[in-house]
Amino acid sequence: MNKGRLSYSRSSAIVSLPVMGLCLLLGVLAAFFGQGALSAALMFVFLFALAARLWSALAARRLKFSIKSPAGGVFPGDELEFKLRAENDKFMPLVWLDLFAPVPVSSCMVPEDSRKPEEWECSGLEEQGASTEIVGEKRFSLIMWYETVSATMRWRAERRGIFSMSGWRLRTGDGFGLEQLELELPQSDLREIAVYPKLVNVIPDMFLRNLWNSESGSRGVMEDPTVIRSTRDYMTTDSLKHINWRLAARGLPLAVNVFEDILPKSVHFIVDGDSFAPLGERSEELEDTLSIIGSLAVRLERAQVRCGLSLPSGKGRAPVNIFAADGAQTADLLWALAAYELPEPKLDDNGERIFPPPKFDEAPIYDGVRAAGRFYYVAYSSASLPDRRLLRALGSGCTTVLTYEEPEYGGDFETACLKKLREVKSDA
Amino acid sequence: MPDGRAFPTFAAQLATACAVCSFVQIMGMSSGGELGLYPLILIPYAAAAYGIDRLFLRRERSMRALALLNTAMGLAIFAACFALDACGDLASTLFTALFCLGLTVRAASLCLRRMELRSMLLTMELCLFLLVAQVGFGAASGMGVAAYAPIMAGAAASILGLVIYRTEGSLGARGWAFTAAAFAGIFALLWLLVSFAAAPAGHGIVAIWNAAVAAVKSVFSLIYRFLAYLISLLPEAEYGEAEMETPEGIVMEELPETETSPIIAGILLAIIAALLIYGLVRLLIRLGRINIGGRKISAHSRTKRRRAALGPALARLFASWKKALRLRVKLWQRRSTPEGLLCILIRKCRLTPWHKRPGETPRLFLTRLADSAEDDAELHSALLRLIPAVDAAVYSPGGRGVDFDGAAAVRRRISSAVRRRFARDSLASAFAKIRHK
Numbered sequence: 001m002n003k004g005r006l007s008y009s010r011s012s013a014i015v016s017l018p019v020m021g022l023c024l025l026l027g028v029l030a031a032f033f034g035q036g037a038l039s040a041a042l043m044f045v046f047l048f049a050l051a052a053r054l055w056s057a058l059a060a061r062r063l064k065f066s067i068k069s070p071a072g073g074v075f076p077g078d079e080l081e082f083k084l085r086a087e088n089d090k091f092m093p094l095v096w097l098d099l100f101a102p103v104p105v106s107s108c109m110v111p112e113d114s115r116k117p118e119e120w121e122c123s124g125l126e127e128q129g130a131s132t133e134i135v136g137e138k139r140f141s142l143i144m145w146y147e148t149v150s151a152t153m154r155w156r157a158e159r160r161g162i163f164s165m166s167g168w169r170l171r172t173g174d175g176f177g178l179e180q181l182e183l184e185l186p187q188s189d190l191r192e193i194a195v196y197p198k199l200v201n202v203i204p205d206m207f208l209r210n211l212w213n214s215e216s217g218s219r220g221v222m223e224d225p226t227v228i229r230s231t232r233d234y235m236t237t238d239s240l241k242h243i244n245w246r247l248a249a250r251g252l253p254l255a256v257n258v259f260e261d262i263l264p265k266s267v268h269f270i271v272d273g274d275s276f277a278p279l280g281e282r283s284e285e286l287e288d289t290l291s292i293i294g295s296l297a298v299r300l301e302r303a304q305v306r307c308g309l310s311l312p313s314g315k316g317r318a319p320v321n322i323f324a325a326d327g328a329q330t331a332d333l334l335w336a337l338a339a340y341e342l343p344e345p346k347l348d349d350n351g352e353r354i355f356p357p358p359k360f361d362e363a364p365i366y367d368g369v370r371a372a373g374r375f376y377y378v379a380y381s382s383a384s385l386p387d388r389r390l391l392r393a394l395g396s397g398c399t400t401v402l403t404y405e406e407p408e409y410g411g412d413f414e415t416a417c418l419k420k421l422r423e424v425k426s427d428a
Numbered sequence: 429m430p431d432g433r434a435f436p437t438f439a440a441q442l443a444t445a446c447a448v449c450s451f452v453q454i455m456g457m458s459s460g461g462e463l464g465l466y467p468l469i470l471i472p473y474a475a476a477a478y479g480i481d482r483l484f485l486r487r488e489r490s491m492r493a494l495a496l497l498n499t500a501m502g503l504a505i506f507a508a509c510f511a512l513d514a515c516g517d518l519a520s521t522l523f524t525a526l527f528c529l530g531l532t533v534r535a536a537s538l539c540l541r542r543m544e545l546r547s548m549l550l551t552m553e554l555c556l557f558l559l560v561a562q563v564g565f566g567a568a569s570g571m572g573v574a575a576y577a578p579i580m581a582g583a584a585a586s587i588l589g590l591v592i593y594r595t596e597g598s599l600g601a602r603g604w605a606f607t608a609a610a611f612a613g614i615f616a617l618l619w620l621l622v623s624f625a626a627a628p629a630g631h632g633i634v635a636i637w638n639a640a641v642a643a644v645k646s647v648f649s650l651i652y653r654f655l656a657y658l659i660s661l662l663p664e665a666e667y668g669e670a671e672m673e674t675p676e677g678i679v680m681e682e683l684p685e686t687e688t689s690p691i692i693a694g695i696l697l698a699i700i701a702a703l704l705i706y707g708l709v710r711l712l713i714r715l716g717r718i719n720i721g722g723r724k725i726s727a728h729s730r731t732k733r734r735r736a737a738l739g740p741a742l743a744r745l746f747a748s749w750k751k752a753l754r755l756r757v758k759l760w761q762r763r764s765t766p767e768g769l770l771c772i773l774i775r776k777c778r779l780t781p782w783h784k785r786p787g788e789t790p791r792l793f794l795t796r797l798a799d800s801a802e803d804d805a806e807l808h809s810a811l812l813r814l815i816p817a818v819d820a821a822v823y824s825p826g827g828r829g830v831d832f833d834g835a836a837a838v839r840r841r842i843s844s845a846v847r848r849r850f851a852r853d854s855l856a857s858a859f860a861k862i863r864h865k
Contacts, residue, residue: 044615055610142595150731
């Protein structure tokens with residue numbers, strides 16, 4: 001395994017080369033001048049440090065460590081189990097081995113085995129953008145020769161966000177505890193896990209009406225089981241579900257229904273996250289909005305309505321456009337919603353916070369107007385709508401405005417209250 | 429304290445008290461005064477203060493109650509020190525008060541918050557530094573060996589505390605045995621080093637030889653006495669009424685006259701050895717059940733272990749050595765062929781910045797190496813010539829086993845070239861840092 005950056009490393013000063021060199025030099029000098037006891041004391045410190053250095057160097061050799069993490073994303077409240085496997089592929093026993101797992105600042109996932117970081121660890125954690133309040137740790141003690149140790153580490157998804165394992169490190173060292181080495185984990189084992197927005201019960205009726213006005217198209221064609229175009233003779237490869245049992249009951253030869261091909265109009269959400277910025281970072285309203293949109297996406301998928309999503313640029317992330325016509329899955333939408341965070345607040349010359357309009361990647365949205373179906377522009381309130389260029393460009397013909405608060409002004413646009421799409425008293 | 433790191437914390441507190449004691453001893457020696465029991469009393473006090481505070485905080489208490497308790501303890505130890513004539517003048521009174529206060533406050537604070545690794549390391553470093561300082565000072569002033577006992581105990585406590593802190597007390601008998609063996613190794617090496625370094629030429633070897641001979645003689649003497657005693661207990665069949673000799677009657681000079689069968693002696697020796705091994709194993713198993721300090725392992729520990737027994741482990745070790753040896757022999761046999769030279773280069777550059785990167789082809793690796801060695805024209809050209817030869821050897825079936833004419837030069841020069849380049853790069857980066865500052 002590779003030795004990593006020693007940003008968190010904490011070893012004793014005794015094992016540093018200058019101190020060891022000084023001890024050796026003074027020890028030899030003391031012996032030369034006949035000071036046996038002093039020479040013995042200095043030599044002891046030197047040998048102690050040397051043994052610690054050699055031991056820790058040998059401890060890190062031929063050590064195999066792997067982490068198996070569950071694929072995909074999770075929802076808040078779910079528990080994740082990471083399977084850890086440490087293999088000491090040498091004869092020398094490994095006295096201690098720690099898996100150091102920083103927790104993201106958002107605390108979207110919290111470990112079961114945790115502790116408060118020590119002072120010397122905090123600077124490294126801050127540098128990495130991890131929490132300085134809590135850190136995950138799993139300890140393996142005494143891994144004997146050619147021994148394999150398997151363990152599990154449980155984490156609990158607490159809130160929406162992206163959980164990255166990039167800062168996970170292994171720590172080991174000598175049995176005296178003087179020197180600590182940090183080892184990088186295999187990159188293939190380090191993944192990102194999305195904690196999706198919490199699912200809530202929603203009423204998707206206003207989106208389903210588009211399916212009833214369906215029209216045929218060239219892409220994403222599907223059969224509408226409610227509209228029978230004709231029948232044809234049964235072939236052995238046909239599904240039994242498609243057999244026309246009425247004809248069969250009349251004693252006629254087996255025939256199967258041929259349904260109408262349709263292209264359902266898809267739904268495309270444009271989330272104006274910046275309109276929630278005045279409420280503060282990770283406001284309840286924003287979280288609730290993302291929960292409702294995520295829940296709608298899941299619910300509409302079940303109803304075979306395809307969903308797309310556009311998000312403006314957020315903290316450290318570029319604008320996102322996911323189009324249903326490109327074959328996007330609901331998981332992609334949920335991932336994008338999980339990763340979205342409001343951009344860093346901006347200040348004017350007087351130190352006052354300003355709220356610039358959202359930065360969407362607009363060109364693909366304009367290009368995809370025909371394939372995207374109807375747009376749903378989601379904002380906090382109608383007060384922020386007049387200066388939204390994208391909304392004006394899309395026009396009221398294909399766009400509905402959904403506001404978290406009760407809409408006061410929508411102009412030509414069809415408006416609806418997003419909060420009301422949530423079924424109260426029966427949260428998922 | 430929020431977690432169960434009680435033993436390392438206790439060890440650190442004890443080590444601090446030992447360090448204070450040592451410091452007072454050094455101060456006392458420099459002033460030429462007699463210290464008596466005064467600094468020694470701080471050691472049990474520090475341990476007791478920590479224990480009392482922990483017991484006191486087992487139930488919920490107010491900070492005022494804790495402060496009052498510690499004030500009372502601090503005043504009591506100060507009064508005890510005063511009674512032991514620790515406060516001769518104003519300066520010594522002030523220092524005594526400071527030490528008492530410091531140890532009391534530390535005991536209380538260690539009970540309130542979790543001990544950090546940095547504190548453990550600092551305590552151990554302080555103890556080792558004071559050990560060296562006191563030994564040095566003692567050597568100059570003719571101090572007795574007994575005076576080093578507190579700081580040696582402190583150093584031992586701090587090291588033990590650190591070991592338990594790192595392993596969270598779940599080391600087990602095997603782990604402790606391994607750590608103890610490492611310490612034994614260090615002390616053995618220390619003894620050898622000091623004997624050699626401190627003694628005039630040749631004297632060290634004589635001393636070691638004499639000590640070894642004396643040790644072996646004493647061990648054999650003990651075994652012989654024990655066997656003789658056991659044999660004397662056996663009744664003699666031919667002389668049924670003969671009286672048994674008492675053990676007290678055995679004299680060293682008379683021993684060779686005792687008739688002993690070598691077979692019986694061998695059997696007895698084997699039985700004793702087997703019993704000793706059995707006892708040792710039982711003791712280790714018993715010790716393994718005792719956990720010192722640290723967090724208790726939860727009952728539903730989800731850790732699974734797949735251990736290898738010592739025999740198969742040794743077999744694997746020997747097999748790996750055999751494999752490594754075979755590889756080296758093979759490499760030596762093919763040291764002049766392009767493919768062998770490539771392997772040698774990879775091995776030589778393994779621990780340097782020019783190590784072969786994952787996924788790098790031989791051609792890319794050799795090109796990078798040739799660029800790095802451009803100062804050495806001969807090596808540079810040899811490496812460039814090596815590239816097509818390696819390509820031929822690696823990718824064409826008939827290209828193997830042909831000697832490369834510049835192999836010896838490449839082997840000879842590559843290490844020095846890498847070292848030279850490394851030194852130059854290190855110096856350049858150091859200068860750049862200094863210039864940047």
